[in-house]
Amino acid sequence: MKQLVNFIFVALTFEGYLCKKALFDWENNLPKSNNTRDISQQDQEIDDLIEMLREDDETNLVGDQVEDVCADVHCGPGRTCEEGNCVCVKACVPERDPRRFVCSNLNRTHDSDCSVYRARCLCEEGSPECQTELHRHMHIEYYGSCREMSACQEDEITDFPRRMREWLDSVMEDLSEKGELTPHYKNILEAENIHLADHQDNQSSRRWSASAVWKWCDLDKHPHDNVVSRHELFPLRAPLYSLEHCISPFLDNCDKDDDHSITIQEWADCLELNLEDFVDQCETLGTMPH
Numbered sequence: 001m002k003q004l005v006n007f008i009f010v011a012l013t014f015e016g017y018l019c020k021k022a023l024f025d026w027e028n029n030l031p032k033s034n035n036t037r038d039i040s041q042q043d044q045e046i047d048d049l050i051e052m053l054r055e056d057d058e059t060n061l062v063g064d065q066v067e068d069v070c071a072d073v074h075c076g077p078g079r080t081c082e083e084g085n086c087v088c089v090k091a092c093v094p095e096r097d098p099r100r101f102v103c104s105n106l107n108r109t110h111d112s113d114c115s116v117y118r119a120r121c122l123c124e125e126g127s128p129e130c131q132t133e134l135h136r137h138m139h140i141e142y143y144g145s146c147r148e149m150s151a152c153q154e155d156e157i158t159d160f161p162r163r164m165r166e167w168l169d170s171v172m173e174d175l176s177e178k179g180e181l182t183p184h185y186k187n188i189l190e191a192e193n194i195h196l197a198d199h200q201d202n203q204s205s206r207r208w209s210a211s212a213v214w215k216w217c218d219l220d221k222h223p224h225d226n227v228v229s230r231h232e233l234f235p236l237r238a239p240l241y242s243l244e245h246c247i248s249p250f251l252d253n254c255d256k257d258d259d260h261s262i263t264i265q266e267w268a269d270c271l272e273l274n275l276e277d278f279v280d281q282c283e284t285l286g287t288m289p290h
Contacts (some may be wrong), residue, residue, distance in 0.1 A: 077231065088121040089114065102238075104138050105145035105248075115233075116140055137260050139230045139240045141242035141248060144270025152246035160250045165208040172211040185214050209277035216267045227264045228257075 048118050070081035079086040087095055092114035095101060110116050120138050123130035130136070152160075175181045176189055192210045219228045219236060240247045254262050254270035268275040 007029055046274075076117070076121075078114065078119075078121040079204050081264055088125055088127065089118050092118055099144060101143070101145050102140045103142055105141050106134060107146050109145045137230065140234050140238060142238045149241075149245050152249045156273070157249060157253070160246050161270065163210065163244075164250065165271055165273075168211040168215050169208055172214055188214075206221065208271065209273055212267070212271050212273055213264075213278045216264055226264060228267070230260050233262070 009075075019163065069084040073081045073084060075081050075086035078089060079090050081087075092112050094111040100112070102110050102116060104110060104116050116138055119131060119135045123133065123136035172181070172185070172189060176186055181189065188210050212224070215236070216228060219232045220226065221232060237251060239248055250270070251262075254266050256266055256269070264278060265275055268278060
């Protein structure tokens with residue numbers, strides 16, 4: 001259909017050109033033979049234009065078909081959509097800036113986050129290119145080359161839930177002031193602040209629940225399954241790692257059953273909060289796991 005429209009448009013344009021050309025020749029009493037070469041040249045240009053439009057139209061049709069097949073397909077990191085299916089990327093482009101390098105939980109420096117995701121994808125797909133079984137659960141710890149980190153002491157890890165609660169609450173308050181919270185969470189935060197002001201209860205589980213569930217639901221994105229995977233923890237873990245050397249062991253401890261994911265119950269327990277205070281607070285939360 002698009003080809004027919006393009007052809008008609010060009011044909012009409014060419015017809016208009018010939019009419020104007022004939023009128024110009026008549027008004028100036030020029031012999032038609034003097035312009036035969038010009039018209040022949042114009043014919044060739046029109047033919048070339050039609051051919052270009054035909055090729056572009058065919059390319060667009062192919063592109064549209066591919067786009068339609070993959071339009072609603074979300075592939076995780078290290079994967080790409082091909083003919084409607086998610087497959088591991090063929091290769092990764094190394095980062096030139098060392099600050100964009102990443103350190104994995106295997107304490108190995110990679111020249112791009114893509115290489116970590118691809119290595120894990122190959123193992124998950126059972127590819128012969130899978131390096132070791134450990135790579136199946138490989139994830140990024142932080143940006144930059146791997147370096148020696150001081151060990152997290154027992155008293156630090158014991159106090160870490162409090163520090164994490166206060167940090168999340170501060171971040172959520174800051175986003176609210178900047179107008180960057182969704183109306184759902186903004187209303188919850190305002191309601192909680194009113195409740196706390198009326199009851200002067202700044203240290204209860206309810207005091208921290210709004211920001212805790214906001215961050216957990218913010219991390220649970222692709223797929224949205226009411227479980228936060230090790231990969232989904234990356235936006236929380238990586239920026240803090242160099243500042244908070246206890247963040248990694250803290251998050252590891254949250255995964256009580258060691259299944260490489262954190263449920264909302266585990267998240268509540270990890271932050272020493274009551275799960276009941278989380279109910280109905282997550283904007284996209286489905287059935288609440290128990």
